[in-house]
Amino acid sequence: MNNVLGFITTNYMNENFGKLAELRSVSTIPFGGRYRLIDFPLSNMVHSGVRSVGVTTAHYYRSLVDHLGAGKEWALDRKQGGLFLLPGSIYGMRRFEGKFLLRDFLQNRAYLDRASEDTVIVSASNKIFNIDFDPIVTKHRSSGAQVTMIYKEIADAHMKRGPFLELDQEGNLIGLTREAAGNAAWFLDCFIINTKDLLSLIDWYETMDYTDMTEILSENITKMKIVSHEFRGYVGAVDSSYDYMQCSLDLLKPEIRNELFNNNRNKIYTKVQDAPPSKYLPYSHVSNSFVSSGSIIEGTVENSILFRNVKIGRGAVVRNSIIMQRGQIEPGAVLENVICDKFVFVNAHTRLSGNRYKPLVIGKHETV
């Protein structure tokens, strides 16, 4: 796939993340033992052949810059193209909901202006899926469309956050809606647009820079050729700490794990940290769990996700839980339905539990 630019926005936020996104952008919430959410859209672009990706920064972007660096792991540290960290438009405040703020595009017009690429893939960074954009871009180009919106057909729309696409028989976009129930075309926060059309939209709406690009597309449904593409694979949407737990536990299902991580052509790349292997000591008992390197396990771990360099002490029990990097669970502690952010220390014989619908979140660096 040639001649395609990537544009990833990271300023999405809502009130349901709690401590998980208190001091970091949703795009950098750690996920799946060693990844961060932004690894998915970024890797999708790279393995589809995108060689220049702009990433707009969110309010809290230290972790974003730390994680992406020069883009080495995504082979984006290049002389031509590469990774561009683009200053987001909202330095001082959090913007709720808006994923594709016009301001973010406007602020970084130079990046789009200078691009020689004729097509842009625009994506938010809170949905988890593994996609090959190559055939979609080919279809986009041959169809003569100006915009291709990517969606997934779902049956439980009331459980998901919108927007949803309203499509005609041919799959052309006829409307966008926030709410839907039952069967619906769930927008994956990802669309393909011709560079010159994107620049025109930016120009036309310049004075209304508080608008979201999806609102602008919605406004122009009759004036532009906007088509859709259905993605049939797994999609995990992280819109709350509950969703985060569900998407994480989805990784214990082999078919989902395979689709996301074991596609030899479409690999998900992430920052490499070279942790040693994980060590399972004689008293460990681990089942149905996804474990990253560098962990030292002496206790019981069931239906859980362990990140790098986690320590589970002797007799400790971790069930239906997520322990992020360098979490330390002391002997005899019992955790159930808990999300421990990075560097959490749980004292010996402490009992912590959330419930299935509201996992208990322990914040970064907390000691309990």
Added chain:
Amino acid sequence: MHMHHQECVAMLLAGGQGSRLGALTKNIAKPAVAFGGKHRIIDFSLSNCTNSNINTVGVLTQYKPLFLNSYIGTGAAWDLDDTHGGVSVLPPFATESGGQWYRGTADAIYRNIEYIDSYNPLYVLIISGDHLYKMDYSLMLDYHKKTKADLTISVIEVPWDEASRFGILTADENGKISKFSEKPKNPDSNLASMGIYIFDWHILRSALIKDSEDPNSDHDFGKNVIPMLLSEGKDLYAYTFTGYWKDVGTIDSYYHTNMELLDPDSGFNIFEDEMRVFSNSNIYPPHYIGQSAAIDNALVCNGSRILGHVKHSILSFGVFIDEDAYVEDSILLPGATLLKGARVYRSIIGENSIISPGAVLGEPDSEEITVIGDNQTVENPGKKVEADKGGESRE
């Protein structure tokens, strides 16, 4: 060609076959053999260089270098992709007067004098790509400068009854070396050479030229160059290293050194944050431990999938242990696969090799370690089976 001046250039000897490792080095050079789950043996020396602030490393390759070359790449995995130095892979090459293989360790350096000269260094560090240890060479260099030695040899104390297996150095209380004996019958010292040398470059340079002109020389540091310098009355000093150091020369020592990683008291700690050992690892997802899996005392790497039972073993990345498979006291190299009901004891399974369903390999109490090379399929003799490629994607 203009190169930046470097105070110290490291020359890493990685050309040996390591023939005593048998099947493990059939396709790759010994420094490229996987070790301890996620590493390859050369990781230790390369990481030591980085951790010692030595950023210019010439890697001398000769035997089956394809994989080793691609593994080293730009050196970026060890932070050695440095603007003013970095890693250079140095295979034997032809000149206007012909070409030939490296005839020995000293010859390999001799024929790369031009490479070293281009950095105009004061010192040259000679190391091997097949030793397991963590060492800060900058401390040895400080010692070398302090003693104003012409050559400093790093030594380690070995048990007296083992001293006759090593190159033994005799030194006075100041560390000044008076004698070097290769595998002495009656050792008068237990200071064994670790094969790590720091030379003043001008001393080494002229010694290499002199050695190259000697038709009777084997062009080996231990055998020829060091005795020559000693006989010339040069100042040789011993630098005593006290950490963990192993030369994994044989299958037996390779096996036991790996297994020591499971022993908390072995002194070889790859978990500590100090002197980290880097590696050029692929990005694998975390490993998955199945519903009915059981793991008792093991190291497990990313990309592996464990559905069966593992006892006292080391599992590299991309390993697959199917349901009802059992592995004990074994080392599984990257991509090794045990299919349903396979049983493996005291074995080393090479990269991407497959143990077919129901097949049994090794014996629980055998003295000998069973070794399966890379890309092999071990069939169950009692049953005709069609083995396919393992790995997580088969799920």
